[in-house]
Amino acid sequence: MRIGLLGTVRTINPAVRPELHAGLPVGTELSAWPSRVGVFPATPVEQAMQAVGHLEAGLSAADAGVDAVVIDSVADYGFAALQAALAIPVVGSGEAGLAAAARHGRFAIVTVWPRSLNFGPQSLLQLYGLEQQCLGIRNVADEAVLDSLAGSDGYLGRVNRADGSIMSQILTAIDDAITQGAEAVMLGCTCMSPMAAKVAVATRVPVINPLFEGVKKAVALAESRAGNGADRPVTTDRADLVRRMVDAIAGEVDENCPVCVVAAEM
Structure with a gap:
């Protein structure tokens, strides 16, 4: 295949x-x-x-x-x-990931990107009628990361390696979402796929890897x-x-x- x-x-x-x-x-x-x-x-x-x-x-x-x-x-x-x-x-990936998250009930999206890039997942939530079921998009980065993406020491390299500080921010955001009632969490970017298993092990609700x-x-x-x-x-x-x-x-x-x-x- x-x-x-x-x-x-x-x-x-x-x-x-x-x-x-x-x-x-x-x-x-x-x-x-x-x-x-x-x-x-x-x-x-x-x-x-x-x-x-x-x-x-x-x-x-x-x-x-x-x-x-x-x-x-x-x-x-x-x-x-x-x-x-x-x-x-x-x-x-967005279509499949959101459908998987929605099957668990109320869910949140946690992403390594800043708020300025939320228009992508927000448009899909509207398209698939999931705005009420989604408890929101939680961003663990500020706009400054967009200025240092490339290279092994750039933001994308750190995401790919599941850098400790980024992982900590993600897990904190997930805990907050669970406190607010999330029954599942979808990772908000396919670039988070390499860290998905580590995040899932450390989380008490299903973690959806959209990719x-x-x-x-x-x-x-x-x-x-x-x-x-x-x-x-x-x-x-x-x-x-x-x-x-x-x-x-x-x-x-x-x-x-x-x-x-x-x-x-x-």
Whole structure:
């Protein structure tokens, strides 16, 4: 079973998102399909640009023969367009993670990002009608972290290593959410996937890793689709036009989008 992760950067580590493999069926292969749109999604404008980048990555993954694709971002960049363009299953980590959290009752979202980036999960809560069930988004970082993302000593490197101070802030935020009545907590970014197991061990309510939920759902959908005949992997006649649009900006300097760069230092 081949699952393409859209937005994940290829890395010198041969295993893509190695923390996920223990919970997946034997033989599941995860492959990285980066967005070639290197803009940081700081506002809805850049978020829309990332939607095009993820669409183009999904078209490439489907052409390469993956069985399903997962958007490696809680913001689910390009979800609707990907579903319209591909014949294979398309899963959003945000969609799958929120659904898993909601099954436990009232839940909270805890994220390593500042409040300025909350528009992504907030839009999904509205889309799926979960605003009342969610007890809020708890941010463990201030805006200053956006100025020091890259490098082994940058904020993303610290998140990836589950730095002690960051872990402490996350656990404090989770305890506060539980005090307020949360019956589950969803991690608010797929970049938190490497620390998900450590957080879960230290927490007394279910901790939802949205990326794992997305991959698990993609595997199930791909398995149910197998044997029903091979559809064309791409169903849109706009694929070449999308690629030309992305080609126009693909050479710009990468702004270290957190959706993309975390895997590069695993």
